[in-house]
Amino acid sequence: MDKGKKIKSIIPIFIFILLIINLFGCSPKQEKPMVKKESEEVPKPLKTIEKRVEDTISELEKIQEEKKKPEEKQNKQEENQNKQEQGNEKQDKQNQQGGQQNQQGKQNQGQQQSKQQTKEDKIKGMWDSINEKVTKIHTDWNTYEITAIKDGASEEDIKGFEKTLNRLTVNVEAENEMGSLIEANNMIFYLSKFLDLYKGKPDGEIMRLKFSINKVYLYGQMNDWEKANMALKEIDSSLGRLRKKIKLDKKDKGEMDKLELSIEDFKNVAKMKNVELLKIKRDVAIENLNKVREKASQS
Structure with missing residues (x-):
């Protein structure tokens, strides 16, 4: 066999070897499928927001209860004063004693007004406490928002929460307890959406x-x-x-x-x-x- 024929017979074998190398030696590596981990733990900032919202609702309801107390006491005071005046009219022979009772009645009324003023101060202090909590919710939300986005919260829920928080803030600043209660409860609704993210x-x-x-x-x-x-x-x-x-x-x-x-x-x-x-x-x-x-x- 001459030299040319030998070369021609070797070429097909060489090509076959190259094909084998390309097929097995250069095949892409199989990647392991990525398993998406579902977070089971609720982030601490979200827990903190929930706690502050719950506390806000509790304090708002205490304001409602506190507002009723002075009105009830004032009504009782007026009833007692009317009874006292009727009694004084019947005691014609005890003018001096009647005068002392009238003076005592005025003192009691002054004490009642002082108590009522104290109630107003107490309610004002409760509003200040609520305002402080709501302000902190803004900070907590700023901390949690990026986590909410990463964990899959929808843009609609994020915007809805922010709008509700802003409305709550405005109502608290205006000392509107019913408006504040409604918006605080609406925040509970949006918190439920974020809690759904954690399977x-x-x-x-x-x-x-x-x-x-x-x-x-x-x-x-x-x-x-x-x-x-x-x-x-x-x-x-x-x-x-x-x-x-x-x-x-x-x-x-x-x-x-x-x-x-x-x-x-x-x-x-x-x-x-x-x-x-x-x-x-x-x-x-x-x-x-x-x-x-x-x-x-x-x-």
């Missing part, structure tokens, strides 16, 4: 249920029972979703039963249109809701 926890649904319960009570305070009844339907929907999400140890399942019974009592009282009784039943339901959340975190 494996029922916290978001629990907060939505709390929002709906509070909404019924607020409509009751405004004597808008038609809207209160509409909000009751939200409670049923949220409670149904919570039943599916909640995970409790066998020994703690009774807490869920207590919650459902207290919510049923709350709904029945709402139909009676009695605000004071509704508040009592709301407080019981919220307390049971908090217990369920605590037990769920331990299971």
